Amino acid sequence: xxxxxxxxxxxxxxxxxxxxxxxxxxxxxxxxxxxxxxxxxxxxxxxxxxxxxxxxxxxxxxxxxxxxxxxxxxxxxxxxxxxxxxxxxxxxxxxxxxxxxxxxxxxxxxxxxxxxxxxxxxxxxxxxxxxxxxxxxxxxxxxxxxxxxxxxxxxxxxxxxxxxxxxxxxxxxxxxxxxxxxxxxxxxxxxxxxxxxxxxxxxxxxxxxxxxxxxxxxxxxxxxxxxxxxxxxxxxxxx
Amino acid sequence: xxxxxxxxxxxxxxxxxxxxxxxxxxxxxxxxxxxxxxxxxxxxxxxxxxxxxxxxxxxxxxxxxxxxxxxxxxxxxxxxxxxxxxxxxxxxxxxxxxxxxxxxxxxxxxxxxxxxxxxxxxxxxxxxxxxxxxxxxxxxxxxxxxxxxxxxxxxxxxxxxxxxxxxxxxxxxxxxxxxxxxxxxxxxxxxxxxxxxxxxxxxxxxxxxxxxxxxxxxxxxxxxxxxxxxxxxxxxxxxxxxxxxxxxxxxxxxxxxxxxxxxxxxxxxxxxxxxxxxxxxxxxxxxxxxxxxxxxxx
Numbered sequence: 001x002x003x004x005x006x007x008x009x010x011x012x013x014x015x016x017x018x019x020x021x022x023x024x025x026x027x028x029x030x031x032x033x034x035x036x037x038x039x040x041x042x043x044x045x046x047x048x049x050x051x052x053x054x055x056x057x058x059x060x061x062x063x064x065x066x067x068x069x070x071x072x073x074x075x076x077x078x079x080x081x082x083x084x085x086x087x088x089x090x091x092x093x094x095x096x097x098x099x100x101x102x103x104x105x106x107x108x109x110x111x112x113x114x115x116x117x118x119x120x121x122x123x124x125x126x127x128x129x130x131x132x133x134x135x136x137x138x139x140x141x142x143x144x145x146x147x148x149x150x151x152x153x154x155x156x157x158x159x160x161x162x163x164x165x166x167x168x169x170x171x172x173x174x175x176x177x178x179x180x181x182x183x184x185x186x187x188x189x190x191x192x193x194x195x196x197x198x199x200x201x202x203x204x205x206x207x208x209x210x211x212x213x214x215x216x217x218x219x220x221x222x223x224x225x226x227x228x229x230x231x232x233x234x235x236x237x238x239x
Numbered sequence: 240x241x242x243x244x245x246x247x248x249x250x251x252x253x254x255x256x257x258x259x260x261x262x263x264x265x266x267x268x269x270x271x272x273x274x275x276x277x278x279x280x281x282x283x284x285x286x287x288x289x290x291x292x293x294x295x296x297x298x299x300x301x302x303x304x305x306x307x308x309x310x311x312x313x314x315x316x317x318x319x320x321x322x323x324x325x326x327x328x329x330x331x332x333x334x335x336x337x338x339x340x341x342x343x344x345x346x347x348x349x350x351x352x353x354x355x356x357x358x359x360x361x362x363x364x365x366x367x368x369x370x371x372x373x374x375x376x377x378x379x380x381x382x383x384x385x386x387x388x389x390x391x392x393x394x395x396x397x398x399x400x401x402x403x404x405x406x407x408x409x410x411x412x413x414x415x416x417x418x419x420x421x422x423x424x425x426x427x428x429x430x431x432x433x434x435x436x437x438x439x440x441x442x443x444x445x446x447x448x449x450x451x452x453x454x455x456x457x458x459x460x461x462x463x464x465x466x467x468x469x470x471x472x473x474x475x476x477x478x479x480x481x482x483x484x485x486x487x488x489x490x491x492x493x494x495x496x497x498x499x500x501x502x503x504x505x506x507x508x509x510x511x512x513x514x515x516x517x518x519x520x521x522x523x524x525x526x527x528x529x530x531x532x533x534x535x536x537x
Contacts, residue, residue: 048426049425050422050425050426069425069430070422070425070426071425071426071427071428071429071430071431074425074426074427074428075428079426080426082422082423082426086420086422086423086426088415088416088419088420088423089419090415090419091412091415091416091419095412095415098409098412099409099412099413099416099424099427099429100427102409102413102427102428102429103427103428105409150427154427154428
């Protein structure tokens with residue numbers, strides 16, 4: 001579904017990602033954990049085309065996406081729910097959801113898109129109550145739900161979630177992770193999850209990678225990493 | 240009393256032209272965060288192209304072409320000019336580290352357009368005829384040209400039409416999304432560069448129409464766009480560069496203050512109140528009267 005081959009990303013001479021190889025298979029949930037500055041977000045931005053890679057290659061659904069701009073990669077079924085949510089604050093909740101389905105307006109009937117809106121409302125009932133509200137006036141948790149809902153509007157094959165728990169209250173984090181679990185259960189969408197809360201990310205993951213200073217340090221199944229002494233001491237607060 | 244009313248109406252009509260051009264500035268500012276300073280010259284281009292097609296230059300009479308031909312030609316020329324400005328001046332400028340290269344680049348395109356028209360066409364002033372004739376319609380003691388009514392109707396329809404397009408259609412919402420956050424817009428599959436080019440084309444097309452509309456009231460000349468462009472720019476600032484309907488209010492303020500000052504103080508001072516108002520707005524409301532408040536929550 002998604003293959004990343006020896007990818008490197010630099011910002012003005014500073015290497016943020018230094019040769020990462022990883023894979024996301026159909027229907028799988030893969031977690032990417034690591035501390036601040038380990039290159040997680042840079043890797044995601046390289047996958048969705050927001051930054052250029054300076055080495056390696058990326059394949060989305062079997063297609064080499066070198067030189068393909070971000071908006072073209074979305075056509076391959078890639079939805080990236082960016083760090084810090086990045087909802088369109090000056091537009092309504094409904095408009096944000098419609099924009100998530102932007103590419104579908106060309107080829108699909110409006111009724112199809114409305115069906116997906118109902119599905120998103122079923123997952124996030126709160127969004128239904130707030131559909132006419134300006135998205136920027138909602139709370140952080142609601143904005144995160146909107147950001148995930150907006151990404152789901154594409155009916156993506158690959159869903160990238162960048163730190164969905166950032167800045168949220170513990171109760172809300174529970175809710176967000178519940179939803180991610182439910183999306184995973186459908187096995188319709190492959191999910192690449194980046195998270196600071198390593199414990200939760202590993203619990204949900206089929207497989208996981210630990211990123212350290214721009215390289216993959218450890219990889220394995222979610223359960224393996226939860227029990228790995230190295231991961232426990234560095235990321236799970238164990239001894 | 241009728242005199243004051245007449246002055247207010249004439250000022251409001253003049254203000255509509257400012258508003259229409261200012262609306263053009265706002266369209267490209269919201270998407271690209273740059274201002275196309277050649278817009279005044281594109282207004283002139285609209286007037287000149289309209290004149291060449293609609294009027295027989297040697298006799299000064301109608302060329303016999305139906306008005307729809309110059310209108311469509313002006314729209315096409317305007318849109319093309321917008322695309323050229325974006326591709327040749329704005330896009331290359333934004334690649335530089337220096338933040339304000341686009342100011343000089345767009346000003347330069349404006350100078351090229353103006354000098355080009357002077358070289359190829361003429362440096363003279365010409366009288367444009369209105370497609371609606373030049374009879375004055377009287378309401379009580381107030382006289383209005385049919386062309387002036389046309390200006391109001393067309394300006395309001397364009398501004399309202401574009402605003403409705405932006406709010407109601409998915410493509411309009413995509414333009415707003417690009418205005419707010421280009422990177423995230425591209426994650427929705429919105430081709431942000433294309434959207435910005437389209438906004439330049441729409442903006443310049445509207446400016447060219449403004450030139451065609453105002454031509455029968457002024458003269459057609461290579462110099463006709465310069466002052467209009469500057470005044471419309473201050474209207475943009477007064478109304479708020481990121482606002483849709485702000486330019487209408489800004490245009491009315493500038494237009495009406497001009498006619499009233501010209502009549503009751505002196506024609507020499509007619510530009511003063513508008514620019515004083517501009518300074519006051521910049522001092523106390525830098526986002527303009529209707530500038531958007533930025534809503535941010537973490």
